[in-house]
Amino acid sequence: xxxxxPLFRGTNLVKEFSSGSSGLLGxxxxxxxxxxxxxxxxxxxxxxxxGESGSGKSxxxxxxxxxxxPTSGTLEFEGTDVTHAKGxxxxxFRAAVQVIFQDPYSSLNPKHTVERxxxxxxxxxxxxxxxxxxxxxxxxxxxVGLNPLHSERYASQFSGGQAQRIGIARxxxxxxxxxxxxxxxxxxxxxxxxxxxNLLRDLQADEGFGYLFIAHDLAVVRQIATRVAVxxxxxxxxxxxxxxxxxxxxHEYTKTLLQAVPRINPEWDRRRKKAEAARAGKEADAAxxxxxxxxxx
Amino acid sequence: MSExxxxxxxxxxxxxxxxxxxxDLTVSFRTAQGPTSVVKNLEFDVPRxxxxxxxGESGSGKSxxxxxxxxxxxxxxxxxxxxxxxxxxxxGMSEREKRRVRGDRIAMIFQDPLSSLNPYxxxxxxxxxxxxxxxxxxxxxxxxxxxxxxxxxxxIRDAARRVDHYPHQFSGGMRQRIMIAMALSMEPDxxxxxxxxxxxxxxxxxxxxxxxxxxxxxxxxGLILITHDLAVVSEVTDQIVVMRAGETVERGxxxxxxxxxxxxxTRRLLDAVPRxxxxxxxxxxxxxxxxxxxxxxx
Numbered sequence: 001x002x003x004x005x006p007l008f009r010g011t012n013l014v015k016e017f018s019s020g021s022s023g024l025l026g027x028x029x030x031x032x033x034x035x036x037x038x039x040x041x042x043x044x045x046x047x048x049x050x051g052e053s054g055s056g057k058s059x060x061x062x063x064x065x066x067x068x069x070p071t072s073g074t075l076e077f078e079g080t081d082v083t084h085a086k087g088x089x090x091x092x093f094r095a096a097v098q099v100i101f102q103d104p105y106s107s108l109n110p111k112h113t114v115e116r117x118x119x120x121x122x123x124x125x126x127x128x129x130x131x132x133x134x135x136x137x138x139x140x141x142x143x144v145g146l147n148p149l150h151s152e153r154y155a156s157q158f159s160g161g162q163a164q165r166i167g168i169a170r171x172x173x174x175x176x177x178x179x180x181x182x183x184x185x186x187x188x189x190x191x192x193x194x195x196x197x198n199l200l201r202d203l204q205a206d207e208g209f210g211y212l213f214i215a216h217d218l219a220v221v222r223q224i225a226t227r228v229a230v231x232x233x234x235x236x237x238x239x240x241x242x243x244x245x246x247x248x249x250x251h252e253y254t255k256t257l258l259q260a261v262p263r264i265n266p267e268w269d270r271r272r273k274k275a276e277a278a279r280a281g282k283e284a285d286a287a288x289x290x291x292x293x294x295x296x297x
Numbered sequence: 298m299s300e301x302x303x304x305x306x307x308x309x310x311x312x313x314x315x316x317x318x319x320x321d322l323t324v325s326f327r328t329a330q331g332p333t334s335v336v337k338n339l340e341f342d343v344p345r346x347x348x349x350x351x352x353g354e355s356g357s358g359k360s361x362x363x364x365x366x367x368x369x370x371x372x373x374x375x376x377x378x379x380x381x382x383x384x385x386x387x388x389g390m391s392e393r394e395k396r397r398v399r400g401d402r403i404a405m406i407f408q409d410p411l412s413s414l415n416p417y418x419x420x421x422x423x424x425x426x427x428x429x430x431x432x433x434x435x436x437x438x439x440x441x442x443x444x445x446x447x448x449x450x451x452x453i454r455d456a457a458r459r460v461d462h463y464p465h466q467f468s469g470g471m472r473q474r475i476m477i478a479m480a481l482s483m484e485p486d487x488x489x490x491x492x493x494x495x496x497x498x499x500x501x502x503x504x505x506x507x508x509x510x511x512x513x514x515x516x517x518x519g520l521i522l523i524t525h526d527l528a529v530v531s532e533v534t535d536q537i538v539v540m541r542a543g544e545t546v547e548r549g550x551x552x553x554x555x556x557x558x559x560x561x562x563t564r565r566l567l568d569a570v571p572r573x574x575x576x577x578x579x580x581x582x583x584x585x586x587x588x589x590x591x592x593x594x595x
Contacts, residue, residue: 246573256500269555
């Protein structure tokens with residue numbers, strides 16, 4: 001662990017919901033969605049929280065974003081306790097912590113232009129838009145790989161992958177330090193998903209964001225995480241550096257989870273790479289057009 | 298388009314031909330801009346006991362293909378070409394005949410079991426109802442027994458008691474088992490599963506895929522698995538059709554297509570799939586552009 005204070009630290013977080021029917025009489029045992037969870041996110045790193053449905057990973061994300069108050073436990077941001085932050089302190093926290101949601105269409109108003117969507121967080125926070133809305137939006141669009149000339153288009157005019165880029169641009173608008181990605185690439189087609197993962201990684205490399213990456217897809221997590229926390233029934237059952245968790249899982253549940261993931265036969269992958277290399281070699285040969293050495297494996 | 302294995306077209310014509318034979322299947326919709334084809338000249342065979350995967354990204358036409366086979370296209374959609382099931386042509390078949398084939402001999406499993414089950418009826422009643430509607434001269438009591446047996450076959454424990462439970466009393470994975478039980482009770486010759494595990498947790502997904510595999514080996518039913526997930530297809534099926542914007546990009550044996558893809562699109566798709574056992578620096582995504590869902594006229 002580094003000596004530097006983490007960007008974010010959650011300690012002994014608990015979230016209980018009153019369960020079911022007994023309602024006002026309130027004798028029913030509350031349901032513990034998050035059960036004594038402690039986690040840290042450092043600058044420039046990605047903590048992936050993985051788990052199946054009902055594991056408490058999304059509730060954890062909501063607690064960290066302060067979209068929901070914990071039943072007990074503390075939240076610290078850059079060393080300051082923000083568990084009960086209000087007013088100006090909460091506003092500062094909101095500017096520093098942004099969330100990217102799963103479904104870009106339902107989290108973006110289809111009748112708003114990109115410019116309006118992207119500048120909205122600043123408008124809500126009563127902040128001045130540096131350089132004016134138009135220029136500001138265009139710059140952000142460029143950063144997330146969208147055509148800046150489309151800033152006047154409506155959210156509904158974009159494809160799923162483009163819409164998710166708008167969601168990312170909106171998150172970037174306030175200059176955050178911690179970005180919570182709640183299943184941010186889960187709804188995307190595989191080719192688009194890969195592009196968005198690359199974008200998230202590039203942005204992190206450039207800006208040093210900390211990511212809290214909530215996901216159920218372990219193959220995606222393998223590509224993006226620095227550290228992994230595995231959740232089951234509200235608790236973290238295993239946590240560690242990515243490759244350690246994937247290659248030497250300790251907990252039974254982690255092992256079961258990893259084993260269940262469908263895999264493309266690695267032998268087929270090897271043969272494909274070979275065939276591709278041979279093909280590329282041939283093309284290169286054809287390009288130089290000098291000799292006709294058959295470079296086949 | 299490229300093919301790597303057995304050229305279709307060489308259908309034997311005897312009863313020993315493939316279970317399902319699709320030729321030149323085209324699905325079009327009338328739109329304000331004129332007719333648009335969402336599936337174009339599709340061809341494939343499913344042998345008895347065989348498993349075929351149809352993969353593609355959104356807008357590829359893979360789901361429309363299954364609806365066209367079943368004659369369940371939404372309003373305004375028409376299918377042309379040939380779909381021969383056990384020798385009988387399904388395209389142009391009367392609604393009444395089609396209904397007998399569908400459900401009875403071809404079973405369909407959808408992505409979301411909750412929206413396919415009626416929350417107001419006990420699951421056993423629903424399985425029995427489906428059975429009764431396709432089998433004449435069966436008593437309710439017999440149908441109930443069939444329901445219990447079907448639930449046992451998909452490994453729902455305590456089926457005799459669970460048969461009287463309502464859908465909400467089951468987990469997502471259990472509900473999908475019930476849908477499979479419903480399909481199984483008809484003893485179908487062909488099962489079409491459209492994203493059957495997409496809404497399920499990964500551990501549950503593994504169980505359901507195992508179950509489909511088990512059913513196929515036990516009953517000899519053919520399987521068409523429609524999915525966006527290349528890893529799932531690679532584990533479950535032996536033949537694959539890769540679709541994109543209604544076109545067949547590539548077709549062949551799974552191992553062949555995965556280890557030496559001929560189409561550029563297949564190659565790029567395989568590159569984009571994140572591998573759980575391999576962390577790579579940058580995912581290769583050499584600009585796969587997905588055409589606007591049919592709107593850009595082709």
